[in-house]
Amino acid sequence: MVCMELSGTPKKIVSARDLGIVACSRCSKAWPLGTQTCARCGHALVSRDPMSLQRVWAYWVMGLICYVPANLFPMLQTRTLFQVDESTIIGGAVELAHHGNLGIAAIIIFASVVIPLGKFWAVAFLALSVKNRSMVSKNMRQFLYEVVEYIGRWSMIDIFVVAILSSLVQLKALAAINPGTAAMFFALSVIFTMLSAQAFDSRLIWDVQAKDKSAGDGGAEINE
Amino acid sequence: MKDSVTTDSQLDLDKVIVCPQCDAVFQLVRPQHGERAKCQRCHKVLIAPRRNAGLHIIAVALSVLFLIIGAAIFPFLTIDAAGNKNAVSILDAALAFSGGPMIILSLATAALIILFPLFRVLLTLYVLVPVVLDRPPARHAIRAFRLSEAMRPWSMAEIFAIGCAVALVKVADLAHVGFGPAFWMFGILVVLVIAQDSFMCKWSVWNSLEHPKRS
Ligand SMILES: [Zn+2]
Ligand SMILES: [Zn+2]
Numbered sequence: 413m414v415c416m417e418l419s420g421t422p423k424k425i426v427s428a429r430d431l432g433i434v435a436c437s438r439c440s441k442a443w444p445l446g447t448q449t450c451a452r453c454g455h456a457l458v459s460r461d462p463m464s465l466q467r468v469w470a471y472w473v474m475g476l477i478c479y480v481p482a483n484l485f486p487m488l489q490t491r492t493l494f495q496v497d498e499s500t501i502i503g504g505a506v507e508l509a510h511h512g513n514l515g516i517a518a519i520i521i522f523a524s525v526v527i528p529l530g531k532f533w534a535v536a537f538l539a540l541s542v543k544n545r546s547m548v549s550k551n552m553r554q555f556l557y558e559v560v561e562y563i564g565r566w567s568m569i570d571i572f573v574v575a576i577l578s579s580l581v582q583l584k585a586l587a588a589i590n591p592g593t594a595a596m597f598f599a600l601s602v603i604f605t606m607l608s609a610q611a612f613d614s615r616l617i618w619d620v621q622a623k624d625k626s627a628g629d630g631g632a633e634i635n636e
Numbered sequence: 637m638k639d640s641v642t643t644d645s646q647l648d649l650d651k652v653i654v655c656p657q658c659d660a661v662f663q664l665v666r667p668q669h670g671e672r673a674k675c676q677r678c679h680k681v682l683i684a685p686r687r688n689a690g691l692h693i694i695a696v697a698l699s700v701l702f703l704i705i706g707a708a709i710f711p712f713l714t715i716d717a718a719g720n721k722n723a724v725s726i727l728d729a730a731l732a733f734s735g736g737p738m739i740i741l742s743l744a745t746a747a748l749i750i751l752f753p754l755f756r757v758l759l760t761l762y763v764l765v766p767v768v769l770d771r772p773p774a775r776h777a778i779r780a781f782r783l784s785e786a787m788r789p790w791s792m793a794e795i796f797a798i799g800c801a802v803a804l805v806k807v808a809d810l811a812h813v814g815f816g817p818a819f820w821m822f823g824i825l826v827v828l829v830i831a832q833d834s835f836m837c838k839w840s841v842w843n844s845l846e847h848p849k850r851s
Contacts, residue, residue, distance in 0.1 A: 425677045428654045428661045435654035438782060439842045442649045442661075452846055453778050459659075508806070516805045519798075554658065554678045561789075568748065568792055572729075572799030573806070575745050579732035580713055581807060583720035591733050596741050603744075606789065618658040618677065 427618065434459045437613075460615060467611035468539050475604035476532060478597045486592035488574060493585065498592060501525070501570065523569045524598070531567075531605050534560045535612065542616040553617050560609050567602045571595055653839075655680055683839045690768035696832045697757045697764075703825040704754050710818040713800075717811030726750065726796075726818060752791035753829065759784035760832075767844045778845055785838065794826045 428435050433442050434457045436450035443450065447457050486498035499507060501524045509517040534556055541553060574591050581589040653664045655675040662682075667673045669687040674680065686692070707726055714723040730746035733739065763781045766774050774780070800819070807813055 425660045427659045429659060431661055433649065433652070433654060433661060435656060435659065437656060438785075440654060440656040440839065441842070441846075442652050442654050444649070452842065453782055455782075511809065513805055516802055519802055550658075551678065565789055565792060566795055566798075568795050569799045569802065571741075571745065572749070572792075572796045573803045575732045576713070576724075576729045576800060576803040577806060579724045579728045580715050580722060580803070580813075581810065582722050583715070583717055583811070586717055586720050587810060591738065591741075595733065596738060599741055599744060610789070614657050615659040618660070 427615075429459045429619075437461075460619070461613050464611060464613040464616065465539055465542065468535065468608050471604045471608035471611060472532065472535055472539075475601045475608055478601035478604060479528060479532075482594045482598035482601050485594040485597065487570070487594040487598070488577065489590045489592050490581075491588045491590070493587070500594065501598070520570060520573075523567055527563055527567045528601065528605065531560055531564055531609070535605070535608055538612060538617070542619075550617055554614065557609075557612065557614050557617070564602070564606050564609055567605075568599070571599045571602070653682060655682060684837045685840050686835060686837070689835050689837060689840070690764050693832055693835050694761060694764055694768060696828050696835070697760050700753070700757045700825060700828050700832065701761070703821045703828070704750065704757065707818040707821040707825060708750055710821070711816035712818040712822070713804075714814040714816060715807065715811050716814065723816065725816075726822065748790060748792040749796040752787050753793045753825075756784050756787050756791050760836075763841070763845070767841070767848070770848075772848050773845050781841060781845065788833070791829075793822070793829055797822060797826045 432445045434445045434447060435442050436453060436455050436457055438455040439453040441450055441452045443457055445459060449456055483501055487501050488499050488504060490497040505517045505520040538553060538557055574595050577589045578591045581587055651664050653662050655678060657680045658678040660675055660677040665673060667683055669685055672681050673683040675682055711723040712726050730749055731742045733741040759780045762774055763777045804813055
């Protein structure tokens with residue numbers, strides 16, 4: 413492993429904004445602060461996106477709104493010879509557990525309940541922690557953000573299960589499985605929370621939250 | 637603060653690397669093949685070059701391309717219960733949501749498990765083949781690489797694979813389920829997709845797109 417350091421003092425790490433540098437958030441090339449667009453990839457350059465948090469919250473709220481009907485409406489409609497069963501996400505997992513498939517029930521509960529709820533909490537916590545001083549260390553919060561970004565996609569698993577089941581189990585009179593309304597809302601909820609996490613600018617975690625004078629540009633003085 | 641770099645007003649921006657995650661600035665040290673340069677503040681891997689990474693990625697991308705096409709065409713799973721049979725392909729599974737607004741969900745699923753992975757592979761080949769052959773970058777290579785990176789979180793082949801496992805357990809007591817050739821293709825595909833993402837060093841790709849000669 414090679415450690416990168418600035419001027420041989422590994423203890424003192426300086427932010428690009430304080431050095432009058434803005435890094436492209438897409439290709440990470442460095443430009444002087446004030447440059448409008450990145451000449452390498454064409455992305456607009458912003459040192460800190462002031463709209464970032466608003467977008468985070470907008471998507472967050474949309475995701476939460478969709479998550480409620482996703483749990484109330486049926487996810488799967490199972491029609492067998494004698495009956496029609498409609499099960500919600502949690503109902504389906506409980507049923508699996510009753511049949512002894514504890515492992516699979518756990519996967520479903522984890523992917524469809526624990527991850528989404530954990531994600532709502534984590535994104536809200538991160539967005540709030542940037543505004544107010546937080547007790548939780550920056551490294552901890554960065555780690556939390558990475559976990560949220562990595563794991564959020566896995567909630568999609570339930571949608572894929574529904575898709576596979578409803579295309580596979582089409583056995584005429586014997587049995588048929590069809591997707592329920594909840595699938596739509598659940599997919600939307602996952603997509604919105606992914607967008608919410610992507611909108612969060614993780615550089616905000618690392619900014620010193622004390623009201624320092626060099627908040628503007630130029631940034632020749634760096635107060636520790 | 638008497639920091640040698642801050643007093644140096646004429647900072648050479650080509651000799652500097654900024655961590656995209658925490659905005660820390662470091663003097664650029666190009667690591668050797670197989671080494672990794674990490675951000676000291678947030679520990680994000682900034683540069684991770686590998687020997688012949690370009691060739692590896694291209695080889696993997698080509699196999700992924702064939703596997704995606706194969707997996708989409710051949711039967712994927714078959715089900716058999718009391719004489720009723722049904723065989724589905726991955727496309728059938730993706731298009732399972734039919735009727736009214738659910739059709740959007742079908743299209744989204746098809747995009748997530750087939751179109752995005754397929755498109756990413758094509759873009760990767762388009763961007764990397766000229767670079768590896770020491771040719772000037774292809775037209776719009778930068779836009780293509782940008783697009784491919786933007787699609788990364790949305791290509792969900794590996795999640796679909798786990799979804800299969802869960803679905804199989806759910807049907808197991810209802811009917812007998814068999815695996816078609818596409819099932820095994822998809823399994824290999826998932827491993828390759830993960831391998832490909834770990835080979836790719838974004839910094840090196842951007843750098844070679846910008847300075848074609850020096851790669
Ligand atoms: Zn750029
Ligand atoms: Zn960093």
